[in-house]
Amino acid sequence: MSGISGWIDRGRDLTHEGAAPAFPSSRGGAGERRWAGPSAVLRHHADAFDPVGAQPAMVTENGRPAAVIVFDGVLDNAGELRSLLAGPGPCPATDADLVLRAYLRWGDAVAERLHGLFAFALWDARSRELVLCRDRFGIRPLSYVPLATGALFASEVATLAAHPLLEPELDAEGLCALLAQVRGPGSGVLRGVREVRPGHLVRMGENGTREHRYWSLTARPHTDDLATTIDTARGLLGEAIAREATAGDGPGGPPAGVLLSGGLDSSALTGLVTAWAGTGPQTFTVSFGDSAAPVPDRPFAQAVVDHLACDHHEILVDPAGLTDPRILDAVLDAKDHPSPFGDKNLTPYLFYRRVAGLAPTALSGEAADAVFGGLISEEERADAGHRTFPWIERARSFGLTNGIGNGLFDQGLLRRVDLTGFCAERYAEARKEVAHLPDAPADDRRAREIDHFHMTRLYEQAVNHSERLGAAAGLRVRFPFSDHRLFEYLYNVPWRMKSFDGRDKSLLRAIARDLLPASVLDRPKVPFPITYHTGYKQSLTDRMRDLLHDRDAPVLPLLDRAAAGQVVDDPRRLDRGGWLGRADAEMVLQLDAWLRRRRVRLVL
Template sequence: MCGIAGVIHNDKNRAIDSQTLVNMAAIQYHRGPDNFGYHNPQGAGVGLSHARLTIIDLDEERGRQPHVSSDGRYMMVHNGEFYDFQRIRASMTAQGARFGTKSDSELVLQMYPHYGIEKTVEQLRGEFAFSIYDREEETMYLVRDRFGIKPLYWTETEHGVVFGSELKVLFAHPEVKREIDSEGLYHQLIQVMVPGSTAFKGINQVPPGHWIKIQRKDGKLNIEQHKYWDINFPQAEAHLNVKDEEEYIEGVREQLLEAVHLRLNADVPVGAYLSGGIDSCSILGLSASVRQDPVKAFTIGFDDADYDETPIATEMAEMTGAEQIILPLSAEHLYDHFERTIWHTERTIYNTLGVAKLLMSQKVREQGYKVVLTGEGSDELFAGYPAFRKDMFLYGLSDLPDNLRTDLQSTLAESNELFKGAMLPREEFNSEAINQKVGFTPTCIQSWMGCDGFARDLMSKDHQANIKSYDAGRAIAEQFDESQLEGRHPLDKAQYVWIKTMLEGQILTWGGDRVDMANSMEARPPFLDHYLADYAVNIPPQMRIKGPVEKYVLKEAMKGLLPETLYKRQKFAFMAPPAHTDEKKWNALMELMEEFANEKRIKEAGLIDYDALKQMIDSHADPSVPRDHKVQMDALLNHVLGVQLLHYHFVEQDIPKKAAAKAHELGWAA
């Protein structure tokens, strides 16, 4: 894992400043502290830079990027991992390719001239973001992995295109403007974002499963977006051809084991995150069965028993002989690290779980580990979230008797009472545009879109006016591929919507890459192996959710690895205790609000209406306000604090100057 950056100018004779490229690498030092490199050949109008975290091929000089072909025609930078790369490298060598490193990254440099971009990407397996430039064709590709595990941002400037692994990398370039726009502000407040967007005007993401082609013609850059992969659920009638249950169970077991085995490949030790959920327990169990030595497992412990999963995690660690490291966290201390977390997430967070994850990755690095396996993606593929069960009960079981449907929904609501207002909506919300595209508004985004009225009230009057006629549901729905929804089963539709919105925009961002790489720590999610995903989408909905049991087929596949307590219990959402549940934590939140969201700073930023904010804070003291309402208000207050911190770090501060200072501090110079 690393950090990448680059610039391509409209005019190939316009030089790329070398120190700017170095500064863009330095500002993301946390992504790659082991070394850096840059390449900006004269007369190309292109420059690339790279900050390296050594995982595969630890040779400091040999693995340095950018990689450049021997004839100078091709140059590339890469962030992430390509799995099964040894087999592909052997095949390419047999065809005459000559590799200069033992790194997986060099694959693309050898494959692209031989296969072209389409066939190259088709063969890549893993989590990655890379750029390759063909000097003869004057064409650059920005490529992102299938699920968006690795980030990749880009923007247009007066003179060309700037790209990088993080927003701060783009902002380190003096020509990139930094402005939070009205729609971006609104989506930060409601948590769910328009796929491909950011909080900042003109700053885009390469969508998961896409590449951006940038070609220079006649002194202009032509920019095209191309989709090379999508999560592809079958037509609903295909689920009627059900195979024997045991065949699906064995298939999941085989596919997941292969995905885990591949991700244990590294030239450094590999550990595992371990919560009390089936996902991380399955990963640990399979890892322990594959490896000869004990796995080191890292667990977050909360001081609120309602949210703490340490006992089950410990039981799992003992079953597998893993060496468990527990990081106990006190609720009020999570806000001590909230500001630092926002600097890294570059978007708002609704819950301090993101802070807890950042502190856990720090603990991993302190233990001398750079790589862990994680359980992200399991809920998305095997329908683990409570919202999926609700949609299954409402829309996916047409022949279900009404009394049984009511019983199942009641059981679901009771077992997830703690998370109502977050993982489950406080009240039903429908988007006409999403209804038209999907057939219904999936429960998984209702909690966040249901914040619409609160979010608009919290915005300053100018920003409110700018989005007066804005339809967030329509903006989100327009990014869904209708061909991937038409004729699909309701559960498949709900999972598709979550994967396209909250998986990439939340789980893999502030719950994944950004808080892990904040401490130079690589997280590998085996469940998001695209071969496993292609298998999982064909599992009938009634085997993903069987009666009240979520992730049924996965549980059965992993039954022998799991503690009985975990095997029998329903899904328990993993989140940090909300602020209102602990007086000390609430006070810690209020201290931060007083520092960054006081009346003076609110008015200077011009994003939030201070009176509306004060009214919301005051309502928390009212004992008559229901718990689920407070859960939702907690999320909104975290978002308000987040947008104020985004403004402070990325608009108020001089990021190019900060990047230059970081390069000077590190001794990185052109």
């Protein structure tokens, strides 16, 4: 939950830049420490769990800095690495020290030896090169800006946008990326900003930039029978839970809680944690009182709690918090980009803040849908004429031609920036990444594609979403279903086996069969509840009215003002499709706030 940032410039002396004002970061609230050398400044934005003064970490040779690192994350194989690195001298005390020592031993090959959630930046003073690296699924964020004689890097785009060397600009491609909620591989949203791709290491030196992919999903034949597949998947998931529940906390650390919704994923996770620990964990369920959509989570969550004897906490989210300007700004900063999901972002943030006061670490069932094939409908699997990502196709089936949240933008503008063509290009790009087995059945090929799309393109709206909100709220959220060893195995399980009983996530139900009540095992998937509190809806209308009356609002040139005015005049339009009409207003308001807060100039 900490953050990292820095500036490399081989053309100037940065020694005194270490005393420059700190750039903004929503990650880490326990202070900032820096290291500054002639060509590099590295900053670590610490959180409450970081050892005081532990970063940046440095190794010297002959009395001079050899390499310096800033690290965000937690390794779940730290013990194994310490054994491999054992030798004369003190044992690396922190994960940052460990990665630094490992790099000096193995160079770029260090990346494939690291397991867990992480992003790091390392200045190799010997070769005057910057090394950036990100975990396999990109759960910890890391972006950078190449410069003529160096680079800027940061966990957050907001930190980069505040640097005087970057003039934040949004061009047509960046606008399409925001509206489609999909970016090209390695592309940021702001002009000139790049992202370290998941499972990649980037090395930047005087001779240019080199990217090294150290991990990817590969197609392999699956030879296990059904019983063996269930046993293997359960074993891998149990091992992942054991690692995530203890990683970084040390012996005797506080036990991790579980975020329990009452759905299959979080309930199965709770059951497996109980089986591993021998006792029911602390569990946390969000409650909206009587102001939410009627999604009956509470009875199912309570059934799990009673069955497993959990120490349960029901956290009531006050609807007033959903309209607090300070909360709106904090959530936008945490997400780092605008989105159309409104209270689906605000509610978890408020929930996580309360959970953080009771347990420093919580396990989440996010990613189970993608790992166990729960996001593929029979219609999508059988569709031979697919032309775009499944979630965009679903939006179009609801009449949302340009996707969720884009109904109030000027249609001529969307044609001019070619949002449809942008989505088609990203889809073609994504399909080319998917390797198939020779002579694989059509349904397996399609299922593999959809699994790959969700893990490499939709994580931004699921696991990454929860990680960023948790980091800003002071809660360490961990994701056992995102273990790469588990996903590598299940990625190659044929679709007919993943749905062996004719339902979604058949394997997960089989794994949890002896752990949960039948009512929870057989419960169909339901959406995350949204608030229908009248004050929240009124706040959206009021804010939209104020925006339309503000001639300086940066988002105005992008809008269909007549359509936006109709929402203000008739708030019932916000109720279209349950929350889909609301998403149109949410995206406009968030984009306007983001353009203002990041001082972004439109160059369309």
